[in-house]
Amino acid sequence: MSLKQRGGPLAGVRVLELTKVWAGPETGKQLAFLGAEVIKVESEGSLDVTRFYGVDDINQAPGFQSVNPQKLSCQINMKSPEGMGLLKRLIAECDIVVENLRPGAMKRLGLDYAALKALREDVILVSMGMYGNDGPLANQTGYAPCFVALGGLSGLVGYAGETPQGMNVRYADSTFGTAAAFAALVALNHRKRTGEGQFIDVSAVEAMTSMIGDSFMDYSLNGRIAACDGNAHAEMAPHGVYRCSGNDWIAISAANDAQWGTLAGLLGLGDNARFATLADRKANENALDALITDWTRSQDAKALAEKLQGAGVPAAKSANSVDLIADEHFWGREFYPMTVDGAGNAKPIIGPSWRMTGGAEITDGAPSLGEHNAYVFGEILGIDDAERERLVAEGVTR
Template sequence: MTDQQKRGGPLAGVRVVELTKVWAGPYAGKLLAFLGAEVIRIESEGSLDVTRTYGVKDINKAPGFQAVNPQKLSVQINMKSDEGIALLLELVKESDILIENLRPGAVDRLGLGYEQVKKHCPNIIYTSMGMYGAEGPLSYQTGYAPCFAALGGLSALSGYEGAAPAGVNIRYADSTFGAAAALASVAALNHRSKTGEGQFIDVSAVESMTSMIGDAVMDFSLNGAVRQCDGNRHEDMAPHGVYPCRDGEWICIAVSDDQAWQRFAPALNLAGGAGALAGRFDTFASRKAEESELDDIIANWTASHDASELAATLQGLGIAASKSFSSVDLISDHHLWARGFYADVEDSEGQSRPIVGPSWKMSRGATINKAAPKLGEHNKYVFGELLRLSDEEQERLHTAGVTR
């Protein structure tokens, strides 16, 4: 058993080959690694991931690459060579899952499409990630996270009420797409454990994003209604928004139902911020009907408060509330550290660094202690231990540029 397999977790013993670039594909591999899988990234000097090179001099210390590739292995294989493809197929034979998010048609041109890989490994789980998926009239198109969010419909709904769409954070699309691919891969593993059958999984980024706004899609399909931007409003909650506080800070407040409102309203009244409330907003329907005025009342009240102190007070009343965090707030939040939201990992030089850890807690979770790998850091392990190549053959392949 390898050191990776000794980490434990529900996917201990599962090996994943990653033919991925940038963020969405590597994020899927990251989630599988966090579940205990041994995830091996295929890289080469001649085709470096942009996250290794963007804005840095040292490709092994690039923040973008470090963020999305912890607890993985890196092996160098030149996929532009026939010997490189042959090596890769031998590695796939020793693996359970292959994830790819290369440009449309690239894997087929390389001889690494599903049907070709299946001949070498009949029970492989092959997860293909594309903007529009692997089939259909638009499957030839490629794109990045802003395209996913826009074409999936999210960007059109993200903005202030009565204003033009403002769009969403670009990483939201990549991570949502990546999480969908990881979930599908785990479901396929479960299926294979019962049937012995591998699967081809076709994941569309656009469809993944559209699934996040299913209510809006169904409203149009059934009623012809076209949703508009509505700021921070929520169909089933009122008030539900972000309100100004002292010193340029903001607080998020969500009142879930009439019972929560009965706990919230006295806080407003006691502060003298809403003397005219008396019974006006006791029902969800009444709060929703005059939501703009209610938001103004709350905003006038919160403006004189410290965001953190007010959030703590409201939480004590059972109201969902939180200071709107900056990046500095997030990284210094004691609660997040205490809950294990961040994990300390160590790179190959023994240096410790924090990463965003898994979004779950398990009674028997995987150990997460390794930072993202150096380029080719695990060549010896993959070529020597897994593929059982002699030292002489490894040297020949390196000299020939196949494993660089």
């Protein structure tokens, strides 16, 4: 039974989310955006910490709201034996369980994969940890700054000849969460074909490393250690971000000789032999970047980007948060769907990065704590009103 039929390819799939902060909730969010019914379990004594960030009202915290739309919330005290009994009953009604608890926590709670299979034979468990569940480092825990550094990305972000400046930590959690969501989809497809559930062990560090596989392969095959190279690209020149008027910047690249020819004409470099071929441009890249900067420095970034795009040259104004929110392209493609939370507050959210025929409706904001207790305990588990009142009074579902 579903609270609301939203459509989408995962309509009818139920997900139990035992996650906190960002990466785990990101996995649940991606599945919810595909139409799954995602139930987030918390309690007054064990809240998602993002409910505390920025505000006094735990139901209005921006960090929590941004990564938990389209989900349901129920309260179960997992420190209570009766609460654990309820949780196990709920797991038996779910297709997927997603967890990013501390290493070993699921086993200590009696919720490892073998225990979950005893509750539901075809269950899919998605377990998310810094190093995964086995190996010499499996007991270590960490957050996004650890993931992105240990995965190798931070060491590649910076300018040539300088100390690495590091990757924005937000990339780590969202990428890790998306990788886990993709793995869950693969497992669902496997179950559809075979009837078998799966245990998915997702390592944050390995997810980050997969983003720079070319660098690792280059070292494995050629012994070369990748170094910071600013915005340079091995197969494109120019490929950089250039200062414009005010405090704005513009990204410009030329992926082939035709695009370079158009850009060279605008720059007045059409006959300059130093930049005739890609090899020439790479050999003289610093000089080329300096010439482009001289050209862009006095120009309006947005107007120049439109001019270059119109001529067939890849370009875009480097966007800040206000630019992104005001972008007509995003609004025109419904990237910011309007949602309504349980208190009746309407607000836009960042929606899915895809569009599809038959996609899920995105209508609900992030849930208030315990907003869907009656549905979860009453309709899914069949607990009557009197018993639900007792569970609240005794702190089992509070």
